[in-house]
Amino acid sequence: MLTGTQRVDRIRQARESLILSLLFLAALVSIATTIGIIYTLAIETFHFFQRVSVVDFLTDTQWTPLFTDKHFGIWPLLTATLVVSAIAMLVALPLGLLAAIGLSEYASPRLATIVKPILEILAGVPTVVYGYFALLFVTPLLKRFIPQLEVFNALSAGLVMGIMILPLVASLSEDAMRAVPQSLREAAYALGATKLEVVWRVVVPSSLSGIVAAFILAVSRAIGETMIVAIAAGQIPRFTLNPLVAMETMTAYIVQVSLGDTPHGTLEYQTIFAVGTTLFVITMALNLLSYRFLQRFREVYE
Amino acid sequence: MTAERSIDREFEPRLALRKRLGTFFGLLSAAAIVIGLTTLGVLIADVVRDGWHVLSWDFLTSFPSRRPEQAGIRSALVGTLYLLVLVAIIAFPLGVAAALYLEEFAPKNRLTAIIEVNISNLAAVPSIVYGLLGLGVFVRTFMLGRSLIAGALTLSLLVLPIIIIAAREALRAVPPSIREAGLALGASRWQTVRHFVLPAALPGILTGTILALARAIGETAPLITIGALTYVAFTPKSIFDPFTVLPIQIFNWISRPQPAFHERAAGGIIVLLVVLLVFNGLAIFLRARLQRRIRY
Secondary structure (H helix, E strand, O other): OOOHHHHHHHHHHHHHHHHHHHHHHHHHHHHHHHHHHHHHHHHHHHHHHHHOOHHHHHHOOOEOOOOOOOOEOOHHHHHHHHHHHHHHHHHHHHHHHHHHHHHHHHOOHHHHHHHHHHHHHHHHOOHHHHHHHHHHHHHHHHHHHOOOOOOOOHHHHHHHHHHHHHHHHHHHHHHHHHOOOHHHHHHHHHOOOOHHHHHHHHHHHHOHHHHHHHHHHHHHHHHHOOHHHHHHOOOOOOOOOOOOOOOOOHHHHHHHHHHOOOOOOOHHHHHHHHHHHHHHHHHHHHHHHHHHHHHHHHHHHO | OHHHHHHHHHOOOOHHHHHHHHHHHHHHHHHHHHHHHHHHHHHHHHHHHHHHHHOOHHHHHOOOOOOHHHOOOHHHHHHHHHHHHHHHHHHHHHHHHHHHHHHHHOOOOHHHHHHHHHHHHHOOOOHHHHHHHHHHHHHHHOOOOOEHHHHHHHHHHHHHHHHHHHHHHHHHOOOHHHHHHHHHOOOOHHHHHHHHHHHHHHHHHHHHHHHHHHHHHHOOHHHHHOOOOOOOOOOOOOOOOEOOOHHHHHHHHHOOOOHHHHHHHHHHHHHHHHHHHHHHHHHHHHHHHHHHHOOO
16 A cells, blocks of 8 residues: 555656656757758758769769759859858958957957957848848949959858858857966966967967867858858859859759749759758768867866 | 077067067957957948838838839738747747756766767758758648748757757756755755756746847748748738748848849848847846846
């Protein structure tokens, strides 16, 4: 016979384990999401490669799935993505690192607490707004200095994307620099180093894995960014490295096809999954690499 | 001895030069910050200059139109609102539950480690990939079509990692002594979490959720990918109806050649930015309240 208290205990235990399994299921949703992404991409990409050879996909330098003369070489989309990302990184990496050094080493804590949230507004502005800014403000402005600039071009898209990614680089690099123990700085000062020398020879090298992680994540963000390039870089798949002309990135291509009415099962429908798989594989590799670097930097100071 | 002397002779501190270099570099880093802030200022000024004169009650309450002077954002605004509510209903409980599990109950094993790496990876997956996931799973496999609920589910998965990460941080900020006190009084683990830990972490969790919802409001690419329509002259009646949202309406107007539509886009951007400002203000307000009220 169970006593009253024991029965209450039993009920309580049953309820607890039910709740615990519900919470566990919620945590598993993230695993299901990853599996869902991989499964969806894999199955349509598989269908795609039954119709198009992998060799063509990786070696052909023309991408014309929407024309009558169809070519399925990923290179024009890939080079466009790389050109825009490279321009964005030329803006975001130096400016982001400088801003991080300024906030963590030069600015007073008071000033830093005011400036940092304002800088982070940049990261919260919707990308479609940056697209508007790139197409209707930056491009006309640049055209005054570079007359041969096309209406749609990689340059404005890349520059604006760089500004968008700046706070990500600044914020993550600053976190890494703040994790450097104060004693290291003081030791360097005691040896007669100036502030600049402390920053470049002590703080930056000690936080390097964190900074590298931030840089890699920034590259991944640039490669996956969609609306800025869909609006401002154009929709012409060109195999070129010239940033002054219109080109189409992987993400812009997916948008272009999605805007049309592509029936399920057609080759056009499958191409966006093949392109999406390429995009996913590249960004996932970068994210994992960045995570590795971040883990290393955590190990050092904790 | 001679070696030491030669070092003495060769070493010149050149302190003035080094300090000047330092000052120069300080200015350089200040310039980097100023470039960021200036761009933000120019962007807002540009949008306001282009779009303020289209703002009117009619602009908010009219449907989009082929004639720019009549086009408004009614369907987009309503769509954004519906989507927001749905995403909050789906993602908030899921995110908090996952965070509670990982922070309060999860055993330290391989599966937990995999879930954690997986969540931080998902947070960095490009949003358009979520669009492809939504297209493949919700639109096709679940046959939800290009509906409001398909969009809401897609965006919920997109913001879930953000909510989980924020909620975990809020839970971690609750000191262990609170949990120990609860357990010492005879409460079970769940009772302790439910009645002591969760209320203490709630403001932090809400702040994170609001910021995640702000992110959802601004998303365009995944919704275009699942096939949300760009021209919708009606408001959805049920969650299975087609829809549009503010960023897609803006994108649609930007893509048109006529400058009159670009002005409408700028007007739409102003509305979008105001909505986001309200959300961020709410988050800052909550965070400030949290810092004032709870001291351990």
